[in-house]
Amino acid sequence: MEARPGGRSARVRDAVRQATLVELAENxxxxxxxxxxxxxxxVHKTTVYRRWGSPEGLIADALELAGSEPWPIPDTGSLRDDLRGIVELVRSGFADPVAGPIASAFVSAAVQGSGPAQALHAFFASRxxxxxxxxxxxIARGEVPPGTDAAELIRLAVSPVYYRLFITHEPVTERDAERAADAALAAARAGVLRE
Known part of the structure; x- marks a missing residue:
């Protein structure tokens, strides 16, 4: 008899993670x-309480799953277009009727507790x-100076999306996303984002 990959524990964890995502999307x-x-x-309620402890524990675990998913990073041959593509991925992700509420719930949960906050930090580090x-x-194409901090450039490019969505509660248009990417690119070209 062949062993099942992951076993019961992995199946329980996957079922709970998927249920958490659906619940976040709906509620x-x-x-x-x-x-x-x-x-x-x-999964029995006592098992869920014992293994995850709280809604924050469920979210932290679901974020770990989300962080392991590959991000479809563009490769257009132009940093401007790649950055615009990345910012648009973020913007459209929040605008998506299924993924948007889940992503918003992750950010909301991170404000509420240290477990989700640490999980969200790890998620962004992976991105x-x-x-x-x-x-x-x-850098290799000469579009930005050597030593440009990649994480800081990505952070700067997507930050306006988060600011509009979670601080000022404004809509984010495609033009807003393009402008955010272009501003981050200008800063990188000026050498502001060197490590």
Whole structure:
């Protein structure tokens, strides 16, 4: 008899993670409950409480899953277009009717507790690492100075999206996304973002 990959524990964790994402999509952070996740996942409520402890624990674990997903980083041959593509990925992700509420719930949860905050930090570190080749290619092409900090450039490019969504509660248009990318590119070209 062949061993099942991951076993029961992995199946339980996957079921709970997927149920957490669906609950977040449907109910947002404020509506995420241990009971709802247990019911949707088919995992006994006491198991969910014992392994995840709280909605914040569920979110931290789901963020770990999200961080392991590959990010479709553009490779257009132009840093300007690559940055615009990255910022548009973020903008359209929040605008998506299914993914948007989940992403917003992750950010909301990070403000509420240290577990989700640490998980969100790790998520962004993974995204910055995945996006680093965009900047490395641009340095090799001479588009930005050597030593340009890749993580800082990506952070600067996407920050206006988060500011508008979570601080000023303004819509973010495609033009807003392009302007954010272009401003970050101008800063990088000026040498402001060197390590």
């Amino acid at each position: 947002g952070y404020g509506g995420l409950t241990m009971e709802g996740v247990a019911s949707r996942s088919g 910055h690492e995945q996006a680093a080749p965009v900047v490395e290619r641009a």
